Structure formats: C-alpha cells, structure tokens
Amino acid sequence: MSISKETISKRFQEIQDHICGQIEAIDKGHRFKEDLWQREAGGGGRTRAIEGSVIEKGGVNFSEVYGKLPKQAFKSLGIEGEEFFATGVSIVFHPKNPHGPIIHMNIRYFEMDGDQWWFGGGIDLTPHYIDIDQAAYFHRNLRSICNKHSITYYDKFKEWADNYFYIPHRKETRGIGGIFFDRLDDKGSFSKEARWAFVQDVGMVFPIIYNELISAKANIPYTDKQVEWQNYRRGRYAEFNLAWDRGTKFGLHTGGRTESILMSMPPLAKWSYDHQVEPNSSEAFTKAHLKKGIDWINYSTGKEE
Amino acid sequence: MSISKETISKRFQEIQDHICGQIEAIDKGHRFKEDLWQREAGGGGRTRAIEGSVIEKGGVNFSEVYGKLPKQAFKSLGIEGEEFFATGVSIVFHPKNPHGPIIHMNIRYFEMDGDQWWFGGGIDLTPHYIDIDQAAYFHRNLRSICNKHSITYYDKFKEWADNYFYIPHRKETRGIGGIFFDRLDDKGSFSKEARWAFVQDVGMVFPIIYNELISAKANIPYTDKQVEWQNYRRGRYAEFNLAWDRGTKFGLHTGGRTESILMSMPPLAKWSYDHQVEPNSSEAFTKAHLKKGIDWINYSTGKEE
Numbered sequence: 326m327s328i329s330k331e332t333i334s335k336r337f338q339e340i341q342d343h344i345c346g347q348i349e350a351i352d353k354g355h356r357f358k359e360d361l362w363q364r365e366a367g368g369g370g371r372t373r374a375i376e377g378s379v380i381e382k383g384g385v386n387f388s389e390v391y392g393k394l395p396k397q398a399f400k401s402l403g404i405e406g407e408e409f410f411a412t413g414v415s416i417v418f419h420p421k422n423p424h425g426p427i428i429h430m431n432i433r434y435f436e437m438d439g440d441q442w443w444f445g446g447g448i449d450l451t452p453h454y455i456d457i458d459q460a461a462y463f464h465r466n467l468r469s470i471c472n473k474h475s476i477t478y479y480d481k482f483k484e485w486a487d488n489y490f491y492i493p494h495r496k497e498t499r500g501i502g503g504i505f506f507d508r509l510d511d512k513g514s515f516s517k518e519a520r521w522a523f524v525q526d527v528g529m530v531f532p533i534i535y536n537e538l539i540s541a542k543a544n545i546p547y548t549d550k551q552v553e554w555q556n557y558r559r560g561r562y563a564e565f566n567l568a569w570d571r572g573t574k575f576g577l578h579t580g581g582r583t584e585s586i587l588m589s590m591p592p593l594a595k596w597s598y599d600h601q602v603e604p605n606s607s608e609a610f611t612k613a614h615l616k617k618g619i620d621w622i623n624y625s626t627g628k629e630e
Numbered sequence: 631m632s633i634s635k636e637t638i639s640k641r642f643q644e645i646q647d648h649i650c651g652q653i654e655a656i657d658k659g660h661r662f663k664e665d666l667w668q669r670e671a672g673g674g675g676r677t678r679a680i681e682g683s684v685i686e687k688g689g690v691n692f693s694e695v696y697g698k699l700p701k702q703a704f705k706s707l708g709i710e711g712e713e714f715f716a717t718g719v720s721i722v723f724h725p726k727n728p729h730g731p732i733i734h735m736n737i738r739y740f741e742m743d744g745d746q747w748w749f750g751g752g753i754d755l756t757p758h759y760i761d762i763d764q765a766a767y768f769h770r771n772l773r774s775i776c777n778k779h780s781i782t783y784y785d786k787f788k789e790w791a792d793n794y795f796y797i798p799h800r801k802e803t804r805g806i807g808g809i810f811f812d813r814l815d816d817k818g819s820f821s822k823e824a825r826w827a828f829v830q831d832v833g834m835v836f837p838i839i840y841n842e843l844i845s846a847k848a849n850i851p852y853t854d855k856q857v858e859w860q861n862y863r864r865g866r867y868a869e870f871n872l873a874w875d876r877g878t879k880f881g882l883h884t885g886g887r888t889e890s891i892l893m894s895m896p897p898l899a900k901w902s903y904d905h906q907v908e909p910n911s912s913e914a915f916t917k918a919h920l921k922k923g924i925d926w927i928n929y930s931t932g933k934e935e
Contacts, residue, residue: 329723335726362905374903384903494882494891555899563899564892567872577799577873586799587869590901592672593861597897599665599889600688 328521330442333434334389334412338371340432340528341387341414344371347532348418351539352377357385362582367392372585376592379425379543383418384588394579396469399585402575406437412585413446414528415572417589418535425542427500427562429589430531431572432524442517444524445507447482448531449490450538451500451562455611459538460501460621467504468622470530474523475515481626487617492565497615499565520623534616554608557600559591566590631817633826634745638739639717645674645737645833646692646719650678651823652837653690653723656844657682662690669674669885672697677890681897684730684824684848688723689893699884707880711742718751720877722894723840730847731757731764732805733866734894735836736877737829747822749829750812753785753836754795755843756805756867758860764843765806765926772809773837773927779828780820787811792922797870802920804870859913862905864896871895 345357355377363369370388373379377383389412397408401408413433420427432446450463471478490499504527509520566573566589576586602608660682668674675693682688694717704711718738725732737751755768770786787809795804809832811831814825816928871878871894881891907913 358903365769372903376902382902481808494886547819560895560899563868564872567869568879574873583799584904587901588903590865592901594865594899595893595897596892596899597681598663598677598893 330410330436330515336525337412337414340385341385344532349375351536352379364390370585374588376610379420379452379539380418381421382592386415386585386588388412388413404437410436419591420539422543423453423546423547425539425546426450428535432528444509444520446524446525446527447486447503447505449500449503451488453558453617454607455501455614457625461625463534464621466530466534473520492561492569495561498617501621513623553595556593556595560594560596562591633822635715635741641830642717642719643692646690649837650690652841654718655842656683670694675890679893680840684725684844685723686726687897691720691890693718699845709742713743714834715741724896725844727848727850728758728852728856729850730746730844737833749814749825751829751832752791752808753832754791754805758863759912760806762920762930766930768839768865769926771835771839775831779824797866797874800850800866803922806926858900861898861900865899867896867897
C-alpha cells in the first residue's frame with residue numbers, strides 16, 4: 326500500500342512538534358510562538374517562531390498547501406501539470422552567539438495531478454566562524470544518515486548542496502554545505518517507502534545534530550568585533566535567501582505567506598563597502614573556506630578515516 | 631549634430647564629481663574613498679563610497695561598460711541586439727539619523743549596436759519616518775524639474791516610480807516614490823538634445839534636494855527605538871534591492887562588480903518574525919503611507935496649490 330499524502334502531512338506535523346520540543350529544551354525559558362494560517366487558494370500551515378537566549382531568531386514552519394498554481398510558476402520549476410499538493414517542514418535558526426552556526430533544514434513532499442510525486446529536502450550549516458571539528462561532526466552525521474539508506478546518497482547530496490547553497494555574485498558558498506536533494510521518486514531503484522524513511526530520518530536527526538553543535542558554543546564568551554563579523558556573515562545569508570534561493574523566490578513570487586517564508590532572515594545584518602578581513606585572522610580562515618568541494622570529514626587529518 | 635556617447639560619459643563623470651563635492655560639504659570631515667575598476671569584457675568605472683557622520687553609508691558610482699552580453703541577459707530586458715554601450719551614475723545614501731530619509735538617484739544612457747539608444751533614470755526617497763512636508767518638498771522639486779522639460783513628464787514618471795519601487799511580497803511601496811523613467815529616445819516628440827538636458831537636470835538637482843532634506847534632519851535627537859525602526863525599514867530596502875530591483879538583479883546575474891552594485895545595501899538591517907507597529911504611532915503612520923498613488927504635493931492641505 327502506498328504512503329498517502331495525509332500520512333506524510335501528519336508525520337511532518339509530528340516532526341515539527343518533536344523539533345520544537347527539543348529546541349525548547351535547549352533554549353530554556355523560551356517558547357515558540359505559534360501562528361496558524363490558511364491559504365486562500367487551499368491549505369494552510371502552522372508557523373512557529375522563537376526569540377530566545379540561545380537562538381536569537383528561529384522558525385519552524387509546517388505547511389500543507391494545494392490547488393491550482395499559475396502555469397508560469399510551475400514552468401519556472403520545470404513542472405508540468407495543474408493540480409498540486411505540497412507539504413513540508415522548514416527551519417532556520419540564527420544563534421545569538423557568533424561562535425554558534427546558523428542551521429537550515431527542510432523536508433518536503435510534492436504531488437502533481439495525483440499521479441506524480443517526489444520528496445525533497447536538505448540540511449546545511451552556516452557557521453559564522455568555521456570550526457573544522459564541528460564541520461567534520463556535521464558531515465559525518467549526515468553521511469551516517471545517508472549511508473543507512475543508500476551508499477550513493479551522501480556524495481551526491483553533498484555535491485548538490487555545494488551547488489545549491491552557493492552565492493554566485495560573491496563566488497562563495499553560503500557556509501559549509503550539507504546535503505540537498507530533490508525529485509526523489511520511485512522511478513529508479515528506490516521504493517516510496519525507502520524514500521520516505523530517509524526523509525523522516527533527516528527530519529528526526531536534525532535536533533540531535535543542532536543540539537550537539539550549539540551546546541558546545543552557546544556559552545563561549547565573544548567580543549563586539551565577533552558580533553560585527555556575525556552580522557556581515559548574516560548579510561551574506563540575506564543575500565543568498567533573497568537573491569538566489571529558489572524556494573524563497575518561488576514563495577515570494579507566487580503570493581506565499583511572506584512572514585513564514587522570510588522566517589529565514591537573520592535578526593540583524595550588516596554591510597559596508599568592500600569589507601576586508603584581517604590576514605591570518607579566524608575571519609580570514611572562514612572566508613577562505615567558503616568553497617565547494619571541501620571534504621570536511623577528512624579535512625583536519627587529510628586522510629580517510 | 632548628435633550627442634556622442636563620449637560626451638555623455640564625460641558629463642556623467644562631471645556630475646559624479648559635482649555630487650561628491652556637494653555631499654562632502656554636508657558631511658564635513660568625511661571624504662569619499664574612490665576605487666577605479668576595469669571590466670574584463672570592456673569598460674570600467676569609478677566607485678566612491680563614504681562612511682560619514684551624516685551619511686552612515688553611501689555610494690556614488692560611475693560606470694561606462696561595453697561589449698557583447700549573453701543574449702539571455704538582454705532577452706530578460708526585452709532588448710534585441712549584440713553590441714552594447716552603457717554609462718551611468720548611480721547613488722544610494724543611508725543617513726545615520728533615523729529621521730533622515732534614504733535617497734536613491736540614477737541616470738543612465740544605453741546604446742545598442744550603434745543605432746538604438748535611450749536614456750533612463752530616476753530619483754526616489756525612502757524616509758524611515760515619513761514627514762509630509764518633506765514629501766511635498768521632494769515631489770514639488772521633482773515636478774519643477776520635469777515641468778521645465780515637459781508637462782507630461784511628472785505624472786507619468788511618478789506613476790512609473792510607484793510601480794517600480796514596489797515590494798509585492800509586502801504589498802508596500804519602498805518609500806514615497808519619486809520619478810522613474812526608461813527608454814527615453816527620440817522616436818516621439820523629443821529630440822536627443824531635449825532628453826539629454828532633462829537627464830542632466832535630474833543629476834544636478836539631486837544634491838540640492840538631498841542637502842535640503844538631510845540638513846533639516848541630521849541633528850534631530852533620536853532614541854534607540856527609532857534606530858530599531860530604522861533598521862526594520864532598512865530590512866525592507868534590502869528585500870527590495872535583492873529580490874525585486876531589476877537593475878540589481880541584472881548586475882548580479884551578469885557578473886557585474888558586486889561591491890559597486892551592492893553599494894546600495896544598508897549599513898545594518900533588522901528582521902523579526904511578524905513585527906507589528908504600535909497603533910497611532912509615527913511608525914504606524916509611515917507604514918500606512920507606503921502606498922502607490924498618493925499625491926504628496928497636495929497631501930497635507932488636500933487641495934491643489
């Protein structure tokens with residue numbers, strides 16, 4: 326029996342609940358504020374936002390939307406059809422401490438005219454300061470989750486993330502990448518059950534990974550200069566999301582709920598003309614590592630584990 | 631005898647010099663930093679940036695670029711041809727004082743395959759706090775400049791600005807508009823000389839207008855709360871520029887000089903989930919007036935002068 330869209334949507338809501346619970350346990354004393362919303366043309370969502378002391382600004386969004394979309398919108402995505410159904414969970418956390426990384430996770434399911442379907446999603450990490458041990462930990466965990474489902478996944482999805490989370494006008498990656506995947510269907514060697522199991526694992530591993538990364542950083546002292554750098558890095562995040570992210574652009578151009586889409590924006594961002602980093606600084610180290618194709622798992626030792 | 635592209639380019643550089651001189655006279659003790667740059671495929675520019683005490687972040691850019699552009703880039707602008715020449719002056723100032731308005735001005739000249747040409751440009755104002763007297767002053771001056779050249783200009787170019795400087799996903803205008811024009815050629819009732827005279831006037835009136843507006847605001851005391859609001863408004867400015875401004879998008883997608891293009895970005899910008907203004911506050915007044923079609927010249931009195 327095939328997995329229905331209702332089952333997927335319900336499970337996505339459970340994953341949203343699970344993640345919010347885990348994050349509230351990290352950011353003690355702060356709770357998510359929930360907004361339920363409806364989409365005029367069909368469906369709706371529940372947007373949950375937090376402004377905490379560990380996470381300065383974060384959001385965990387669930388949505389389930391359906392109906393007819395303008396052909397133009399689909400054409401831009403290379404999709405043929407009329408009636409669509411889409412459900413997903415989408416997350417961005419901007420930590421207060423500049424030593425902590427920004428994280429993004431998204432899992433989604435799409436149906437077209439009832440007979441075409443696919444899963445998509447990803448996790449990527451944007452440290453303000455790249456910590457190579459955390460980068461290795463992050464990618465090692467993503468590889469484990471991938472390998473559990475297919476040994477072909479990690480390399481392919483890591484490369485996809487490097488290419489997706491890229492800022493062409495800066496010739497920089499957004500951060501240290503992660504995994505990105507789309508159009509995962511059952512036309513090849515995977516069943517719908519297998520795809521679905523993978524997508525759920527991505528959602529469920531997310532709070533474990535972020536807990537590990539942020540707990541190690543949330544209480545490290547920091548300087549005003551480091552906050553300034555954090556705000557420059559957040560500026561790049563804003564540039565990527567507004568100018569290049571296909572998901573954000575699709576949402577803003579098709580009349581999606583703006584506050585839910587732009588939940589991803591940083592609390593603060595800074596720009597100055599032609600900002601330069603100090604040679605040999607940790608800022609320079611980070612800047613030099615905003616590149617595609619770095620093997621983060623083996624980066625520190627230079628040899629295969 | 632027709633006005634050559636060399637004449638226009640030279641005059642644009644004089645206008646850049648003139649504006650920078652005027653602004654340095656306002657922001658005493660601060661100077662523009664100049665970067666000369668060359669474009670690999672042809673041409674170059676001089677970018678001038680200031681970080682002053684009146685203008686927290688500003689730029690005055692001149693460029694003259696030419697060569698062949700990818701057909702894709704032209705197609706997106708609806709332009710047919712191969713060889714192009716483009717020169718222009720482009721300005722954005724972000725004042726330090728939240729009571730002062732952000733201003734943008736651009737004048738440009740475009741040639742295609744040697745036989746097609748047109749002028750474009752505009753000025754628009756984005757107050758953090760709308761001051762209806764300043765709004766009237768601003769639009770009255772734009773109308774004067776327009777009327778000097780054609781009584782058809784102001785109404786048409788004001789409406790064009792309302793439509794151009796619009797943030798669809800916020801259902802808000804960027805600010806109080808101004809004038810915007812493009813494809814001004816000699817195929818109708820205007821000569822090239824007449825178009826050129828108008829464009830020069832737009833460039834030359836800019837520092838006079840901004841001097842008046844900013845001098846009245848630069849020394850008004852302000853609170854942290856007002857700076858916070860300024861940063862929210864700057865966030866909207868960033869959203870418009872990165873997600874909607876055709877000039878910015880064209881530049882970023884065709885490999886323009888990023889630091890010159892993004893000179894327009896605010897020094898700082900703030901986002902929080904679903905930010906609301908206090909009822910009956912001056913923030914609420916401003917928010918309520920981010921609309922197309924307001925007759926700013928007659929807004930305060932409600933009657934024709």
